[in-house]
Amino acid sequence: xxxxxLKFLTDFGPLAxxxxxxxxxxxxxxxxxxxxxxxxxxxxxxxxxxxxxIPPMPLISGILITFFGGLTxxxxxxxxxxxxxxxxxxxxxxxxxxxxxxxxxxxLKRIIGNSILISDLGWEILNKRWIIFFxxxxxxxxxxxxxxxxxxxxxxxxxxxxxxxIIFTAFQIGLINKYKTNE
Numbered sequence: 001x002x003x004x005x006l007k008f009l010t011d012f013g014p015l016a017x018x019x020x021x022x023x024x025x026x027x028x029x030x031x032x033x034x035x036x037x038x039x040x041x042x043x044x045x046x047x048x049x050x051x052x053x054i055p056p057m058p059l060i061s062g063i064l065i066t067f068f069g070g071l072t073x074x075x076x077x078x079x080x081x082x083x084x085x086x087x088x089x090x091x092x093x094x095x096x097x098x099x100x101x102x103x104x105x106x107x108l109k110r111i112i113g114n115s116i117l118i119s120d121l122g123w124e125i126l127n128k129r130w131i132i133f134f135x136x137x138x139x140x141x142x143x144x145x146x147x148x149x150x151x152x153x154x155x156x157x158x159x160x161x162x163x164x165x166i167i168f169t170a171f172q173i174g175l176i177n178k179y180k181t182n183e
């Protein structure tokens with residue numbers, strides 16, 4: 001199986017299943033969350049079978065989806081699933097922020113350093129930008145779920161966060177080009 005197709009399928013398959021069950025069942029989170037949890041766990045198993053490892057980000061996300069989705073179902077309270085993106089983004093920001101105390105180089109460089117060749121100063125700036133971005137995305141999620149309808153939040157989660165992340169990433173190309181090295 002093509003590796004990029006597998007990544008796409010395991011990343012977006014559970015989300016598509018969630019979206020289908022949410023809209024096919026009168027916008028009911030309690031119906032959409034169990035298939036999301038099952039699809040997420042299946043996608044992690046598929047990644048394990050083909051890759052013989054599960055990357056940290058999908059693993060953490062899968063654990064949090066299962067945990068917060070389970071809390072939402074058990075307590076019949078959607079607030080748990082609403083705060084999951086906030087917690088994930090804060091965790092990512094904190095890992096990048098405090099990673100420098102556990103490593104000589106920015107954690108971001110350790111995660112994606114082989115695919116981007118930039119100077120140490122470039123990595124420092126890029127790391128700081130991602131820290132701010134993750135904290136900003138967490139704050140935005142909090143504002144959305146606290147002030148908008150559930151349906152708006154679901155659509156924002158699916159159709160808002162990904163484009164925001166893609167646009168933010170695209171804006172980093174100038175920084176990457178400025179600090180590019182030939183190592």
